[in-house]
Amino acid sequence: MADEETKSTLEFLYNVSRELASALELRQVLQRILFQSLKYVGGERASIVVLDDNGKAIDSAIVYGRKIHDHTTQQLRETVERGLAGWVIRMRQPAWVPDTSRDERWLRRPDDAVDQSGAKTALCVPLMARERLVGVLTLVHPEPGSYNKEHFELMQAIADISGIAVLNARLYAESQRQARVMTALAASAAAINASLRLDEVLQRILNETIQALQVETVALALVETNWDLVFQAATGEHKEAIIGKRIQAGQGVTGWVVHEGEGVVIPAVRDDKRFVPGEHFTGLDVHAMAVAPIYAQARVIGILQAINPISGVFDPDALLVLTGIGNLAGSTIQHAQLFERLQAAHKRYRELFDDSVDPILVTGWDGVIHEVNRQAAVITEYTSRQLQGMLIDQLHDATHGDKLVSMENLKNGKIISYEAMLKSKSGKKIPIQVNVRKVVFEEAESLQWLMRDITARKELDTLREDLTSMIYHDLRSPLANIVSSLDVLSTIFPGPENETIQSVTTIARRSTDRIQRLVSSLLDINRLEAGQTIVSQQTVTPSILAEDAMDAVRPMTDSRHQTLKNRLSDKLPPIWVDVDMIRRVLINLMENASKFTAPEGKIELGGKLEGEWVQLWVHDNGSGIPFAEQEHIFEKYTRLKGQENANGLGVGLAFCRLAVNGHGGRIWVESEVGKGSKFVMTLPVAKEK
Numbered sequence: 246m247a248d249e250e251t252k253s254t255l256e257f258l259y260n261v262s263r264e265l266a267s268a269l270e271l272r273q274v275l276q277r278i279l280f281q282s283l284k285y286v287g288g289e290r291a292s293i294v295v296l297d298d299n300g301k302a303i304d305s306a307i308v309y310g311r312k313i314h315d316h317t318t319q320q321l322r323e324t325v326e327r328g329l330a331g332w333v334i335r336m337r338q339p340a341w342v343p344d345t346s347r348d349e350r351w352l353r354r355p356d357d358a359v360d361q362s363g364a365k366t367a368l369c370v371p372l373m374a375r376e377r378l379v380g381v382l383t384l385v386h387p388e389p390g391s392y393n394k395e396h397f398e399l400m401q402a403i404a405d406i407s408g409i410a411v412l413n414a415r416l417y418a419e420s421q422r423q424a425r426v427m428t429a430l431a432a433s434a435a436a437i438n439a440s441l442r443l444d445e446v447l448q449r450i451l452n453e454t455i456q457a458l459q460v461e462t463v464a465l466a467l468v469e470t471n472w473d474l475v476f477q478a479a480t481g482e483h484k485e486a487i488i489g490k491r492i493q494a495g496q497g498v499t500g501w502v503v504h505e506g507e508g509v510v511i512p513a514v515r516d517d518k519r520f521v522p523g524e525h526f527t528g529l530d531v532h533a534m535a536v537a538p539i540y541a542q543a544r545v546i547g548i549l550q551a552i553n554p555i556s557g558v559f560d561p562d563a564l565l566v567l568t569g570i571g572n573l574a575g576s577t578i579q580h581a582q583l584f585e586r587l588q589a590a591h592k593r594y595r596e597l598f599d600d601s602v603d604p605i606l607v608t609g610w611d612g613v614i615h616e617v618n619r620q621a622a623v624i625t626e627y628t629s630r631q632l633q634g635m636l637i638d639q640l641h642d643a644t645h646g647d648k649l650v651s652m653e654n655l656k657n658g659k660i661i662s663y664e665a666m667l668k669s670k671s672g673k674k675i676p677i678q679v680n681v682r683k684v685v686f687e688e689a690e691s692l693q694w695l696m697r698d699i700t701a702r703k704e705l706d707t708l709r710e711d712l713t714s715m716i717y718h719d720l721r722s723p724l725a726n727i728v729s730s731l732d733v734l735s736t737i738f739p740g741p742e743n744e745t746i747q748s749v750t751t752i753a754r755r756s757t758d759r760i761q762r763l764v765s766s767l768l769d770i771n772r773l774e775a776g777q778t779i780v781s782q783q784t785v786t787p788s789i790l791a792e793d794a795m796d797a798v799r800p801m802t803d804s805r806h807q808t809l810k811n812r813l814s815d816k817l818p819p820i821w822v823d824v825d826m827i828r829r830v831l832i833n834l835m836e837n838a839s840k841f842t843a844p845e846g847k848i849e850l851g852g853k854l855e856g857e858w859v860q861l862w863v864h865d866n867g868s869g870i871p872f873a874e875q876e877h878i879f880e881k882y883t884r885l886k887g888q889e890n891a892n893g894l895g896v897g898l899a900f901c902r903l904a905v906n907g908h909g910g911r912i913w914v915e916s917e918v919g920k921g922s923k924f925v926m927t928l929p930v931a932k933e934k
Contacts, residue, residue, distance in 0.1 A: 271304060271415055271417070272304075274410050278403070279291040279292070279293055280311075281403060282384050282400065282403050283308065283384070285403070286368070286400055287386060287391070288385055288386040288391075289309070289385060290307065290310070290384075290385050291308050291382070291385070292305065292383045293305060293372075293381070293411075294330055294334075294381050295379065295380045295411060296334070296380055296381075303561075329350045329352065329367060329369045329383065330381045330383055332369075333370065333371050334378065334381055339370040339401060340369045341367075341368055342368075342369075343366055343389060344364050344365075344366070344389040345364055345385075346363070364389045365386060365387055366385070366388065366389055366390060366391040367384065368383070368397060368400045369382070370382050370400050370401055370403075370404040372404050373405075373408045374408035374409045374411065374412035375412070379408055379411045379415065380407075380408070380411050382407065384400060442581065443578070446574075446581040448478060448480070450465060450549070450574045450578075454567065454570050455480055458551045458554065458563055459555050459556065459560075460551045461481050461554075462479065462480070462482045462483065462484065462487070462553060463479065463550065463552070464479040464487045464549075464550045464552070465477055465478045465539075465550070465574075466492070466499065466547055466550070468546055473492065474492040474494075474500065474503065474547070474548065475491050475492075476489065477547075482529060496521055497520060497521040498519045498520050499536055499548050501519045502545075502548050503545050503548060506538055506540075508536060508571070509535070509536055509564070510534075510535045510559050510563055511534050512559065514533060515532075529552070530553075533552070533554060534551065534553070535550070535551045535559055535564055536550045537564065537567040537568040538568075539571045539572075539574050539575045539578065540571065541575035541576055541578065541579040542579070546575060546578065547578070549567060549570060549571045549574065600619075601618055601620060602620060603620060603695055603698075604620045604621035604623075604624045604696045605617070605621060605693060605694070605696075606618075606637065606640075607684070607692070607693055607694075608694065609691055610652070610691075612636045612637045613635075614633055614637060615686065615691065616686065621696070624667065624675065624698065625640060626670035626671055626673075637694060640668060641665040641666060641667050641668060641679070641696075642666070655682065656683065658682075660681065661681045662681075663678075664677070664699070665677055665679055675698055676699050677698060678696070679694060679695070680694075681693070681695075762832065765825070765829065766829055766833075766896065766900040767900075769903070769904060770881070770896060773904070773907050774903065778907070779823050779826070781823050783823075784819045784931040785819060785822060786815075786817070786819050787859055788811065788814070788817065790820075790822075790824065791811050791813050791831060794828050794831035795809060797832050798835040798839065801836060801839050802835075802839050805842075805846075806844050807839055807845065807846050807848060809839075809849075810850070811850045812851045812852075813850055813861070814852070814853075817852055817853075817859055818854065818859065818931065819930070821928075821929050821931040821932065822908055822928055822929070823904075823908070826904050827904065827908075829904075830901045830926070831850070831861075831863070833900065833901055834863040835848060835850075837897065838863050838924075841865070841867040841868055842868075842921075846865060846866050847865065848864070848865045849864045850863055850864075855927065857929065857930050858910065858927040858929060858930065859928050859930055860927050861925070861927075862923055862924060862925040862926070864921065864923045865921050866920075868919065869920050870914060870916040870918070872916075878914065879899060879901070880899060881899040905928070908928055908929060909929055911926070911927055912926040912927075913925055
């Protein structure tokens with residue numbers, strides 16, 4: 246008898262194992278477990294719930310009689326949370342309920358009422374695989390007390406066999422799902438990234454989404470700066486009603502997705518409190534939707550929305566696929582937006598390049614011209630095609646200064662400016678101001694040559710020089726007569742009784758001295774610019790030279806109640822200079838200091854020995870000079886901008902620089918707006934004979 250039971254048990258286990266081993270699809274495995282349980286144990290219905298590794302119910306199946314029945318998510322949740330299956334899951338041990346009406350673990354439904362189906366018998370066992378709980382199997386008989394110990398043991402035997410089958414089927418289903426997801430995402434990535442035009446990118450995203458999810462409509466909205474969502478593209482049913490629609494920040498399901506940064510699937514939108522009437526689209530009856538955020542650089546830039554699955558319900562992987570496409574779309578959309586902005590910027594640059602009033606040429610480091618604008622063709626009289634391929638040296642002398650040093654400066658990002666003569670096709674020579682700088686052209690380092698026609702400026706310079714020469718020659722002779730006349734008057738009317746006349750002649754003499762200094766400075770500028778050397782040098786003590794210059798300036802500082810101090814040490818060695826020229830340099834610097842210093846201000850002369858040079862300076866506490874203008878104030882005809890006292894010809898500091906440079910020294914300014922200025926120059930020490 247025992248042998249017969251063993252044989253029967255082995256036959257039972259073999260049949261069940263063979264039945265389960267022949268299936269891999271999870272749904273098919275579940276159904277076979279249920280049918281085998283009803284066949285060998287008996288009962289009117291059976292159910293099975295599948296759990297993931299976190300103990301969350303992910304699938305289930307119900308057999309009633311010989312038919313598979315659909316179940317709802319709500320039923321599954323209630324069974325796991327409050328029913329007998331939930332108790333078995335929590336306790337991880339089987340349950341045998343002879344009478345369901347007398348066991349609190351049984352979840353009573355309306356059909357369990359006395360006047361309905363009434364009390365039943367239930368067996369519920371956990372499905373274990375590799376020490377993991379993978380599900381729970383429940384068997385129900387319509388009559389109380391119908392199951393005995395043998396049935397209970399058979400149920401446990403089926404559970405032992407079924408556990409590993411369920412786990413394998415679940416893993417197979419997960420691998421198949423992941424394969425489908427990866428295939429869909431790979432195809433989406435290839436399609437989405439095939440273009441950089443924003444409109445094409447958006448349309449490709451929509452096409453891939455609607456194909457992967459099999460829905461009626463897909464829409465894409467981007468976040469604006471105020472966090473409102475504006476739908477930029479849509480495909481499918483009633484797409485015209487969607488494009489351009491705006492949803493205010495934080496409103497509806499889409500606003501919630503943007504705020505929370507996570508996707509959601511809503512099987513029935515009207516049952517969801519987050520859904521608002523504003524999310525309805527004209528002509529489109531929205532009954533189910535899935536929404537995923539679109540991320541770019543760790544922030545939400547938009548949402549991807551799938552509406553109304555064709556099958557009626559979303560696939561379990563819908564949100565995973567939608568989120569994956571959203572993640573792919575984010576960087577692609579941003580790249581497309583950047584590309585559009587780059588194209589727009591390139592277009593604007595090209596328009597500015599072509600429409601510039603100045604000629605612009607682009608060359609390589611070898612000087613070969615690659616690109617020119619319209620004005621370059623006009624001024625050179627060559628066509629754009631003729632200019633391309635020519636050397637920049639063919640148009641002008643580009644070897645300004647030391648070419649190696651210049652190229653090194655250009656490579657370091659500096660701008661080189663110089664004047665040259667442009668040679669046109671017809672042989673005409675045009676004076677130009679050239680500005681050269683390094684640029685990136687066609688993704689390669691290049692040189693941009695901006696050539697400004699300075700013909701008008703050169704003509705004006707010539708007029709100024711002619712005027713200067715005229716002033717010098719026309720004033721020199723009558724000025725000498727005035728000086729002689731003043732000397733005669735001083736001789737004719739000597740003594741205290743002629744004090745008024747002496748005062749008038751003193752004022753006149755100072756004015757003529759000033760005119761003589763100006764005329765001499767203009768003459769020196771012309772000579773020094775022409776390259777003439779300084780020949781009339783002699784030895785002089787700096788302090789004596791400074792006192793002489795201060796005497797000429799003191800009437801001006803006294804009239805403005807300014808303090809003028811000589812802080813030059815008598816121990817400074819003599820200097821080797823043109824005394825009259827350097828005296829005029831000091832007078833110019835002190836007059837400028839007085840002019841730009843407020844009444845009752847301070848002006849000081851100082852100096853020190855620096856090797857073979859004596860460093861002299863004029864320091865004031867005036868208004869100061871802006872840093873941007875400090876390099877330009879030594880240029881001819883340049884005056885400070887925005888200064889009330891900025892009168893004169895603008896040649897004083899130009900003369901100072903030429904005079905100091907002519908002695909081999911240098912001159913510069915140290916200044917800060919509101920904190921005064923310090924003009925410093927170096928002059929050579931007289932060598933002992």
